[in-house]
Amino acid sequence: MNLGRELISGDAIQRRVRELAGDISRDYRNAERPIILLSVLKGSVCFATDLSRHITVPVNFDYVAVSSYGSGTESSGHVQLLKDLTMDVTGRDVLMVEDIIDTGLTTSFLFEHVQRHRPASLKLCVLLNKEERRITPVPISYKGFDIPNAFVVGYGLDYDELYRNLTAVHVLEP
Ligand code: 5GP
Numbered sequence: 001m002n003l004g005r006e007l008i009s010g011d012a013i014q015r016r017v018r019e020l021a022g023d024i025s026r027d028y029r030n031a032e033r034p035i036i037l038l039s040v041l042k043g044s045v046c047f048a049t050d051l052s053r054h055i056t057v058p059v060n061f062d063y064v065a066v067s068s069y070g071s072g073t074e075s076s077g078h079v080q081l082l083k084d085l086t087m088d089v090t091g092r093d094v095l096m097v098e099d100i101i102d103t104g105l106t107t108s109f110l111f112e113h114v115q116r117h118r119p120a121s122l123k124l125c126v127l128l129n130k131e132e133r134r135i136t137p138v139p140i141s142y143k144g145f146d147i148p149n150a151f152v153v154g155y156g157l158d159y160d161e162l163y164r165n166l167t168a169v170h171v172l173e174p
Contacts, residue, residue, distance in 0.1 A: 001159055002173050008145055010167030013127075013155055014050070016144050020125065021054030023142060028093060034058035035093045036119075040110065041065040041083065042164065043099035046156035047127045047144075051097065062087045064113075068106045079109040085117070094119040099156050100128040104136040111138065128152065128169065 028035050037059050039048035052059055065083035094114055101107055107124065114122055125142035132149050147169075153159050154166030163170070 003153070003163065004171035004173035006168045006170050007147060007150075007152060008155075008169040010155075013144070013167070013169065017047070017050045018054050020142050020144065021051050021056075024051070024095065024125065025054075025056040028057045028095075031057060031093050033092060034060045035095050036060045036062055036087060036089055037097055038062050038064060038085070038089075038094050038114065039097040040099070040106075043156045043158065044097045044127070046164070047099055048097040051125070060087060062089075064110060066106055066110065079106050081109075081113065085114070089114060089117045089119045091118070091120050093121045094123070096122065096124050098124065098126040100130065100152070101126050101138060101140070102130045102133045104134050104138045107138045108136040127155070128157075 035057060037048055037052055039045060041063050062085055063083065064081070064085060066079050067082055068079045096110065096114065098107055111122065123141040124139060126140055127144035129140065129143050129146050130149055131146055151172045152169050153163035153172050154169045156164050157169065158164045159172050
């Protein structure tokens with residue numbers, strides 16, 4: 001597998017991140033307590049970190065980890081929780097931050113998991129959306145970009161743990 005063409009430039013990502021952070025700051029301006037940015041390891045760390053730097057309301061960070069892909073490019077469809085929440089989210093405003101939504105299986109699994117803790121609100125912010133691959137519908141409140149059905153890497157997204165540090169999103173080519 002090789003790094004293919006640039007799909008979204010680093011500049012375009014940063015512009016969109018600032019816009020999303022503006023929308024989030026406006027929507028949560030009356031929140032009584034800090035919002036919990038719940039990022040899904042490891043892919044969404046770059047996105048959640050950049051986003052948080054432009055959000056103007058108080059935020060807390062928490063992280064969960066799941067496995068669904070293994071080291072290949074096709075979802076196994078089987079989602080497993082590898083690392084649970086460390087904060088008590090009951091009664092809190094939780095914003096889940098995802099790198100990419102493909103089939104929707106991972107996100108709907110995590111949504112149900114967090115809902116069981118009875119947060120005051122739970123919304124989803126995703127950088128990349130592959131709509132045509134969706135199996136389970138997921139309620140996206142904040143979306144960076146719709147992308148075609150290709151396997152992408154960069155800006156947190158990996159192939160076999162590589163390419164996460166790239167500033168742009170690239171297509172991976174055989
Ligand atoms: P879903 O459960 O929606 O099918 O897949 C979600 C997870 O699969 C993402 O969080 C991500 O880890 C992985 N994934 C889906 N599509 C891609 C892709 O194009 N590139 C990479 N690197 N990971 C992907």
